Amino acid sequence: xxxxxxxxxxxxxxxxxxxxxxxxxxxxxxxxxxxxxxxxxxxxxxxxxxxxxxxxxxxxxxxxxxxxxxxxxxxxxxxxxxxxxxxxxxxxxxxxxxxxxxxxxxxxxxxxxxxxxxxxxxxxxxxxxxxxxxxxxxxxxxxxxxxxxxxxxxxxxxxxxxxxxxxxxxxxxxxxxxxxxxxxxxxxxxxxxxxxxxxxxxxxxxxxxxxxxxxxxxxxxxxxxxxxxxxxxxxxxxxxxxxxxxxxxxxxxxxxxxxxxxxxxxxxxxxxxxxxxxxxxxxxxxxxxxxxxxxxxxxxxxxxxxxxxxxxxxxxxxxxxx
Amino acid sequence: xxxxxxxxxxxxxxxxxxxxxxxxxxxxxxxxxxxxxxxxxxxxxxxxxxxxxxxxxxxxxxxxxxxxxxxxxxxxxxxxxxxxxxxxxxxxxxxxxxxxxxxxxxxxxxxxxxxxxxxxxxxxxxxxxxxxxxxxxxxxxxxxxxxxxxxxxxxxxxxxxxxxxxxxxxxxxxxxxxxxxxxxxxxxxxxxxxxxxxxxxxxxxxxxxxxxxxxxxxxxxxxxxxxxxxxxxxxxxxxxxxxxxxxxxxxxxxxxxxxxxxxxxxxxxxxxxxxxxxxxxxxxxxxxxxxxxxxxxx
Numbered sequence: 001x002x003x004x005x006x007x008x009x010x011x012x013x014x015x016x017x018x019x020x021x022x023x024x025x026x027x028x029x030x031x032x033x034x035x036x037x038x039x040x041x042x043x044x045x046x047x048x049x050x051x052x053x054x055x056x057x058x059x060x061x062x063x064x065x066x067x068x069x070x071x072x073x074x075x076x077x078x079x080x081x082x083x084x085x086x087x088x089x090x091x092x093x094x095x096x097x098x099x100x101x102x103x104x105x106x107x108x109x110x111x112x113x114x115x116x117x118x119x120x121x122x123x124x125x126x127x128x129x130x131x132x133x134x135x136x137x138x139x140x141x142x143x144x145x146x147x148x149x150x151x152x153x154x155x156x157x158x159x160x161x162x163x164x165x166x167x168x169x170x171x172x173x174x175x176x177x178x179x180x181x182x183x184x185x186x187x188x189x190x191x192x193x194x195x196x197x198x199x200x201x202x203x204x205x206x207x208x209x210x211x212x213x214x215x216x217x218x219x220x221x222x223x224x225x226x227x228x229x230x231x232x233x234x235x236x237x238x239x240x241x242x243x244x245x246x247x248x249x250x251x252x253x254x255x256x257x258x259x260x261x262x263x264x265x266x267x268x269x270x271x272x273x274x275x276x277x278x279x280x281x282x283x284x285x286x287x288x289x290x291x292x293x294x295x296x297x298x299x300x301x302x303x304x305x306x307x308x309x310x311x312x313x314x315x316x317x318x319x320x321x322x
Numbered sequence: 323x324x325x326x327x328x329x330x331x332x333x334x335x336x337x338x339x340x341x342x343x344x345x346x347x348x349x350x351x352x353x354x355x356x357x358x359x360x361x362x363x364x365x366x367x368x369x370x371x372x373x374x375x376x377x378x379x380x381x382x383x384x385x386x387x388x389x390x391x392x393x394x395x396x397x398x399x400x401x402x403x404x405x406x407x408x409x410x411x412x413x414x415x416x417x418x419x420x421x422x423x424x425x426x427x428x429x430x431x432x433x434x435x436x437x438x439x440x441x442x443x444x445x446x447x448x449x450x451x452x453x454x455x456x457x458x459x460x461x462x463x464x465x466x467x468x469x470x471x472x473x474x475x476x477x478x479x480x481x482x483x484x485x486x487x488x489x490x491x492x493x494x495x496x497x498x499x500x501x502x503x504x505x506x507x508x509x510x511x512x513x514x515x516x517x518x519x520x521x522x523x524x525x526x527x528x529x530x531x532x533x534x535x536x537x538x539x540x541x542x543x544x545x546x547x548x549x550x551x552x553x554x555x556x557x558x559x560x561x562x563x564x565x566x567x568x569x570x571x572x573x574x575x576x577x578x579x580x581x582x583x584x585x586x587x588x589x590x591x592x593x594x595x596x597x598x599x600x601x602x603x604x605x606x607x608x609x610x611x612x613x614x615x616x617x618x619x620x
Binding site: 063088089090092093097099101104105106107108109118119122123152166169173175 | 510511512514515516517519520521522525529533534539590
């Protein structure tokens with residue numbers, strides 16, 4: 001792994017308008033509220049948080065499925081926030097997505113063969129037929145789907161197999177970055193580890209960089225090199241996997257970690273249980289967004305938004321405690 | 323040895339079997355819809371009549387026979403004869419060609435234009451959607467037949483213009499129904515997945531959204547054919563469609579209404595056949611909707 005930065009996100013914001021009435025007060029859901037992080041080439045960056053905290057929106061913002069309101073998304077030196085809809089095609093090629101629901105992300109009316117051929121048809125219309133077909137078969141084989149299944153339809157596969165097809169589709173263009181939006185949360189646990197191991201193997205083989213979005217901390221622990229923790233549209237902590245799981249700094253990260261079931265009942269651990277619901281993103285609390293549920297909140301937390309500050313090499317926390 | 327060979331199945335065979343299974347499933351569900359099944363046979367019968375009718379009818383449909391004017395149904399003339407002594411059964415059989423081809427081609431034209439408009443307006447939304455839908459609302463505000471009469475009045479009478487007029491009033495209904503199917507398909511994850519690959523809008527619409535709307539279009543198509551037959555017949559009845567002498571069902575009704583008191587069969591049989599055909603298309607459409615539209619399933 002080298003230190004070359006593949007994608008650098010700076011202060012990205014996305015507000016979804018709530019009401020479109022003419023004279024009504026403009027209200028927004030602050031889905032992503034000024035986040036900054038970078039991903040180094042070849043690493044796996046895990047993005048965790050509760051549902052509705054803006055993880056998936058972040059993934060879609062990078063890929064341009066949702067347009068950025070403000071901020072920069074620098075991918076290999078190009079700011080994608082300014083790219084027009086027409087030129088997106090060339091930037092989407094090196095960054096492909098894997099989706100959460102393998103039942104909905106594959107067209108039910110297309111054969112496996114055609115699903116995999118489609119990216120090639122879009123980006124390499126002139127490639128000879130048999131060359132395309134060879135690429136498809138080879139890649140499917142690597143993802144654990146034999147050539148025998150080429151003419152089947154997606155509904156004839158199990159969830160795990162479908163996700164393998166989804167991963168194969170994302171790899172066929174030989175991308176550099178894979179945005180994996182909860183790729184295993186729809187699968188049962190035994191299949192999850194198979195898919196995660198497959199993703200690890202493929203990462204090694206093709207030199208891939210992953211942005212791995214998940215709500216499942218144990219999955220993130222398994223696959224990530226560095227982890228970002230999101231709460232209500234903001235990043236509260238970014239650190240290496242070891243730092244996050246062994247020495248979490250932010251009270252929210254601590255609370256998340258204590259919610260992981262502990263297989264050994266004798267091993268006691270300090271548990272932080274959060275009270276209350278996650279506040280609405282359309283009307284987030286003032287100051288630090290977490291202060292309403294934070295066990296160690298101070299007065300300053302209600303007034304001042306904490307900045308992400310560097311504590312240690314690689315460990316950044318947005319909290320007034322530090 | 324031969325046993326082993328028969329066990330070996332090629333991939334092509336398996337694929338063909340899969341296709342057969344898909345069709346089989348459709349047929350298994352459709353077979354249970356008795357009214358639709360009977361309607362399908364009736365429509366097939368009409369289509370066969372349309373093709374071979376002119377060659378098998380017992381009497382020349384345009385040849386007058388003044389010895390047998392206004393004859394009631396007999397064994398020689400099962401449906402009787404009209405004011406010129408022409409055999410009504412023969413005229414109906416040959417007329418199927420005119421009536422069905424006019425109405426089917428009109429709905430086809432309307433479906434093509436309406437589908438394109440619906441796909442575009444549903445997919446792009448915003449001002450495109452608003453513009454297309456407001457124009458459709460305006461067209462909806464006219465009663466179908468009044469609109470058709472208006473168009474024929476502008477273009478002049480004749481079968482081609484009837485086709486244009488009838489297709490014109492089926493455009494907005496197709497546009498609206500395809501638009502709603504498009505709105506639904508647009509939100510599906512695999513459409514987003516295709517966009518994330520880098521597919522163009524045209525590709526997404528044509529390859530991914532359009533196939534999702536096809537079942538809706540098929541169902542609506544069959545239903546609209548019934549309406550179109552009625553409209554085409556009505557226009558002919560008003561003298562705006564087929565030539566009065568040609569064996570069109572609507573024109574036959576129109577010409578024979580003077581004899582409704584004396585010779586009942588003159589209006590009864592053309593009326594009956596129009597009624598049955600429209601009913602058959604509607605029942606077929608109902609049956610197809612039950613089978614093809616996943617939302618109505620159980």
